[in-house]
Amino acid sequence: MTLDRLRALLGLGLCCLWFSAASLEAQTGSAAGGENGASEPLPAPVPKPRTAKKKPVVKAGLIARDASFAEMEAAIVSGTGLYVMLDPLHKVLEVRSRGLVLDRVHLSGIEFLSHSPIFGGGADAVPSLPATWVVAEDASDFEREVIAPDTLRSYVPEDQRTAVDEARNPKVIAAHEEGALPPSTYQVKLTNGWALAVLDQAPKTSFFARFDEALKEGWKRLRGVKGEHPPMLAVAMSGEDAQRIHHLFRAELPVLIAPGKG
Amino acid sequence: MLRLLTVLAVLALCAASALALLGGAYKARPLSASKIDTGSPTAKKAAAAVETMQPKGVYVVIDTYRNHLKIYKDGELLRDAQCSTGSGTLLKDPRDGKQWVFDTPIGERVIQRKVKDPIWAKPDWAFIEEGYLPPKSASERFDDFSLGKFALYMGDGYIIHGTIFQSLIGQRVTHGCVRLRDGDLEWVYKTVPSGAKVYIY
Numbered sequence: 001m002t003l004d005r006l007r008a009l010l011g012l013g014l015c016c017l018w019f020s021a022a023s024l025e026a027q028t029g030s031a032a033g034g035e036n037g038a039s040e041p042l043p044a045p046v047p048k049p050r051t052a053k054k055k056p057v058v059k060a061g062l063i064a065r066d067a068s069f070a071e072m073e074a075a076i077v078s079g080t081g082l083y084v085m086l087d088p089l090h091k092v093l094e095v096r097s098r099g100l101v102l103d104r105v106h107l108s109g110i111e112f113l114s115h116s117p118i119f120g121g122g123a124d125a126v127p128s129l130p131a132t133w134v135v136a137e138d139a140s141d142f143e144r145e146v147i148a149p150d151t152l153r154s155y156v157p158e159d160q161r162t163a164v165d166e167a168r169n170p171k172v173i174a175a176h177e178e179g180a181l182p183p184s185t186y187q188v189k190l191t192n193g194w195a196l197a198v199l200d201q202a203p204k205t206s207f208f209a210r211f212d213e214a215l216k217e218g219w220k221r222l223r224g225v226k227g228e229h230p231p232m233l234a235v236a237m238s239g240e241d242a243q244r245i246h247h248l249f250r251a252e253l254p255v256l257i258a259p260g261k262g
Numbered sequence: 263m264l265r266l267l268t269v270l271a272v273l274a275l276c277a278a279s280a281l282a283l284l285g286g287a288y289k290a291r292p293l294s295a296s297k298i299d300t301g302s303p304t305a306k307k308a309a310a311a312v313e314t315m316q317p318k319g320v321y322v323v324i325d326t327y328r329n330h331l332k333i334y335k336d337g338e339l340l341r342d343a344q345c346s347t348g349s350g351t352l353l354k355d356p357r358d359g360k361q362w363v364f365d366t367p368i369g370e371r372v373i374q375r376k377v378k379d380p381i382w383a384k385p386d387w388a389f390i391e392e393g394y395l396p397p398k399s400a401s402e403r404f405d406d407f408s409l410g411k412f413a414l415y416m417g418d419g420y421i422i423h424g425t426i427f428q429s430l431i432g433q434r435v436t437h438g439c440v441r442l443r444d445g446d447l448e449w450v451y452k453t454v455p456s457g458a459k460v461y462i463y
Contacts (some may be wrong), residue, residue: 069298070308077315080370082463089295095463097370099312102323102463113288124291130298144363147391148354155389155397170393203290210287215278217285229286233293244327248368248463259296 069130069258073099076132076254083254084245086110086235093235095248105245109202109236110260115229118214125231127194130259135196136189139249143180182246184239187232195230196255198246200239233257320453322373322422322460324440326366329432331422331440333453340453343446344431348438355390362387364437371416371460376451380413380423381406387437410444412451416460422450 067075076083077098085094088110095103114124149170156165184200197203220227299305323332324345331345348366355361382405386396397403410424425431425441435441442450 068302068305068308070300070305070312074308074311077312082369082461087295087298088293089297097461097463098315098317098459100316100461102461103325110293111290112293113290115286115288117286118282129293129296144350144352146352146354149356149390149393151356152390152393152395155394155402157402168393170391203288205288205290210289211282213287214282214285217287218281218283219285221284222281229288232288234290247327250368258298260293 067130069256072130072132072256076256081253082248083256084248085256085258086233087258088260089258093237093245095245103245105237105241107235107237109234111203111234111236113197113203113232113234115231118210125194127231127233129257131257133194133196133255133257134191135249135251135253135255136191138251139186139188139198139246182243184242186242186246186249188249189230190255193230195232196249197232197234198242198249199234199236200242202236203234317459317461320455320458322450322454322458324366324460324462326368326434326462329434331442331446331450333450341446341449343442343450345446346425346431346436346441347434348436349434353387353391355386362437366436366438366440366462367418367420368462371420371462373422373454373456373458373460374415374417375456376454377413377415378451379406379411380409380421382409385419410441410447412447414451414454422460423447 073085080097082095082097082102085096086092086107087094091107091110093105093107094101095105112125112127116124147170153168186198188196188198190196217227300309317334318336320333320335320340323334324330324347325332326347329345329347331343333340333343348364351364353362353364383400384403384405389396408426409421410426412424414422416422420438420440422440422442424444424447427435427441428443431441431443
């Protein structure tokens with residue numbers, strides 16, 4: 001068990017004891033405390049368990065600093081691949097190739113997301129924009145249908161095939177339900193340590209939503225499951241649009257981000 | 263009883279707070295936009311460089327999600343046709359575990375050549391998919407009807423062609439090629455020259 005978890009468990013135990021004692025005292029104080037109202041002194045407040053939060057590290061090299069937005073696009077268009085352009089001013093995401101706009105998606109929001117403790121601050125990750133970021137891994141794939149014949153038999157030309165031959169054709173193994181669609185909310189890992197979050201609604205960041213998220217994560221940590229929490233650039237759009245562009249987020253796809261500030 | 267319930271509630275709250283302290287959560291900060299620099303000499307030069315890279319004349323744009331093939335000439339839309347693109351299916355060869363993924367590749371390609379009455383030399387996967395061993399005789403691989411009347415080759419075995427399964431046009435059902443209806447295919451064959459750019463997304 002790590003020192004962190006031991007400290008957390010100790011903190012949890014002491015917190016519980018302190019609260020139970022305080023609660024009982026408050027309820028029974030006047031009766032049990034004697035006529036003069038004297039009571040047992042409360043234990044000293046216990047410091048809250050704290051978890052160490054690492055400041056997100058942004059790897060240098062992929063975030064251009066001095067080049068203008070147009071220069072960055074000029075550097076990308078020499079290749080034959082697609083790229084994605086994010087324009088916070090007009091709230092659009094464009095799929096482009098050679099400067100040609102192939103598809104345009106309207107965004108309902110663009111936000112930076114930083115992971116931090118639920119109480120208190122935490123360092124905000126601040127990227128330098130404009131910048132060209134690069135997709136490190138394909139967006140989470142939804143399962144594909146699979147054709148996997150057990151054995152292969154000698155070839156029979158089509159005009160000589162019998163009904164038996166046709167019946168022996170391998171069937172498609174449906175790895176997902178018929179008509180399954182790509183996800184409408186997903187994360188794309190980027191090579192600079194950030195992630196691009198494509199969401200079908202604005203991220204929930206109210207106190208209660210954050211508390212709920214922190215609670216779930218705390219439970220995971222207690223069980224020894226460590227999650228990754230990269231700083232993110234979150235783009236919100238309609239679910240249909242998010243599904244439509246899902247297959248474009250393949251490794252090495254450049255994401256060009258127009259100027260903006262966090 | 264009330265006292266016990268209160269104690270339990272306080273304990274639960276306490277435990278929840280401690281757990282939340284163990285974890286953490288994302289907080290949002292809006293990205294405020296700035297204007298894109300278009301006036302400086304370097305920005306103008308770069309924008310001109312981007313402009314020169316844009317396709318001239320006739321080019322093809324294929325939307326693999328919505329299964330549409332569009333033909334443009336100098337930015338003007340000439341024709342919007344329904345097509346069929348890659349099914350995304352995965353095929354496994356039981357002999358050595360080799361795999362094929364039937365996706366239409368995204369990115370830029372070029373029409374390398376155009377052929378009337380094309381003959382398809384069926385690759386290994388076309389036999390394995392049906393449960394057959396690929397034939398040893400090359401003559402058994404030739405198929406003169408599956409590709410339809412015309413074919414526009416885009417390299418790496420990817421072709422814009424016709425089909426005998428006209429009713430499946432508009433669906434993701436192919437092995438990565440782009441299928442068109444007969445009328446659209448003939449129009450595309452006549453309009454799109456060799457060397458034309460194809461943008462697939």
